[in-house]
Amino acid sequence: MPTTPIPQSLGLPKIGHMLGLTIDPMAVMQRLHRQFPHIVEVAVPPHTFFVVTNPTLIEEVLVTKQKHFHKDGFLKHHASALFGNGLLSSDGDFWLRQRRMAQPAFHRQRITEYSEIISAKTAETLAALPHNQPIDILATMMELTLTIVAETLFGVITPRQLITIGQALQQSMDYFTNDPLRDIAASITRLPLHDAKNAAYATAIQALDTVINEIITERIAQPRESTDLLGMFLSARDDDDQPMSRSQLRDECKTLFLAGHETTALTLTWSIWLLLRHPDCVRTLQAELTQVIGDRLPTMADMPNLVYTEQVIREAMRLYPPAYTIARSCIADVTIGDYAIPAGKDVTLSQYAMHRDPRWYDQPDAFIPSRWSEEFKAQLPKYAYFPFGGGPRLCIGQQFALVEATLILAMVMRHGDWQLLPWQRVVPAPAITLRPKRGVMVQIHDRA
Numbered sequence: 001m002p003t004t005p006i007p008q009s010l011g012l013p014k015i016g017h018m019l020g021l022t023i024d025p026m027a028v029m030q031r032l033h034r035q036f037p038h039i040v041e042v043a044v045p046p047h048t049f050f051v052v053t054n055p056t057l058i059e060e061v062l063v064t065k066q067k068h069f070h071k072d073g074f075l076k077h078h079a080s081a082l083f084g085n086g087l088l089s090s091d092g093d094f095w096l097r098q099r100r101m102a103q104p105a106f107h108r109q110r111i112t113e114y115s116e117i118i119s120a121k122t123a124e125t126l127a128a129l130p131h132n133q134p135i136d137i138l139a140t141m142m143e144l145t146l147t148i149v150a151e152t153l154f155g156v157i158t159p160r161q162l163i164t165i166g167q168a169l170q171q172s173m174d175y176f177t178n179d180p181l182r183d184i185a186a187s188i189t190r191l192p193l194h195d196a197k198n199a200a201y202a203t204a205i206q207a208l209d210t211v212i213n214e215i216i217t218e219r220i221a222q223p224r225e226s227t228d229l230l231g232m233f234l235s236a237r238d239d240d241d242q243p244m245s246r247s248q249l250r251d252e253c254k255t256l257f258l259a260g261h262e263t264t265a266l267t268l269t270w271s272i273w274l275l276l277r278h279p280d281c282v283r284t285l286q287a288e289l290t291q292v293i294g295d296r297l298p299t300m301a302d303m304p305n306l307v308y309t310e311q312v313i314r315e316a317m318r319l320y321p322p323a324y325t326i327a328r329s330c331i332a333d334v335t336i337g338d339y340a341i342p343a344g345k346d347v348t349l350s351q352y353a354m355h356r357d358p359r360w361y362d363q364p365d366a367f368i369p370s371r372w373s374e375e376f377k378a379q380l381p382k383y384a385y386f387p388f389g390g391g392p393r394l395c396i397g398q399q400f401a402l403v404e405a406t407l408i409l410a411m412v413m414r415h416g417d418w419q420l421l422p423w424q425r426v427v428p429a430p431a432i433t434l435r436p437k438r439g440v441m442v443q444i445h446d447r448a
Helices: 018-023 025-035 055-064 073-078 092-106 108-128 137-154 159-175 180-189 193-221 229-235 246-276 279-292 300-305 307-319 351-355 374-379 398-413
Strands: 039-044 047-052 069-071 326-330 334-336 339-341 346-349 417-420 428-430 434-436 441-445
Touching (some): 025 039, 025 351, 025 428, 047 055, 055 334, 055 346, 092 229, 092 246, 108 137, 137 159, 137 229, 137 246, 159 193, 159 246, 193 229, 193 246, 246 279, 246 307, 246 398, 246 417, 246 434, 279 307, 279 398, 300 307, 307 398
Parallel strands (some): 047 346
Antiparallel strands (some): 039 047, 326 346, 334 339, 417 441, 428 434
């Protein structure tokens, strides 16, 4: 069957879209979505890559023809030290083996057990927050979700180990932060800014590997019955009755630490920021929380009744998806729709741009949690909304993350009156995840 030629977007002479993708990749992706309804070949000399802008074609990449695509080179070559060969970065039969071994740790009964830890740790964190003083809610949520994933992953670790892991993860993520001014300064002045950045990254990875290896060694030396993730990983066996290797245990723990706390903390931070800019939404949420949970701690049993709370989280992940783009490398010639993708080409799928596409969303840049009615969800193309990815590589922790975010948001918004500090300008900073560039500063006031 003849294929349809793929349109091209060449950008500026000699540099293509390199400058735009460096300074504001989100704006570039949105423009491409509005100009090209299916797919476009984008020039970043000397290379080009494809951006898929149609939900049906995205489903082919992630689901029906996913065997033709592997993880992109960025994760394999630039972030390999951070993620190792964990679920986020591995491919093929090895990935499938690991996925099957890890899956039982995320069954509903396990998540119900973890939910008790989530509520308890959130209550401790909120009780310790000062009132009438500036608080960076991003830093607060990062610390809280790190504590939660530490306890669900490892059971009990020392404060020193937790601090080391938190600092190492933060320094590792800083390495990937997009900073055009720093990069330009390095090229003009020839100062070894990149060398210092690389050295800090290497030091952070070494510290992270050391402390996680230490925790694994301690657990192996003193085995115990436990329902935490590490205990389940240690007892897991593949189809050949083989356990995970030590290096694989370390890599999966690193991956879950990062994916398990970073993305949920960002979802909560964006949710709180968006809510506090929309007092009418806060009132609707408060009414639901008063009716469903009152003054007690929320539990898994409350989840079906926290409808608006879930809608707030869903809408925040639409506007500011923590995982804001997916890239794949085509490993064999394939046709998606009527378009031929040759082997060796990279394909990009932008959740950020798709989630703000006016073809699928009225007032696409507006925060409207109530849009997520059952009727709206039923008529929305499946891959017009995919904050957790899709297909076989759908985020293994999706249900855990949604439960965690829902319970924490419910408890946060019942804890006094929150106000944004008025002087700040909150902007997204795309790196591996989509963070607010300078955090989000708030204050808590006693509720009248």
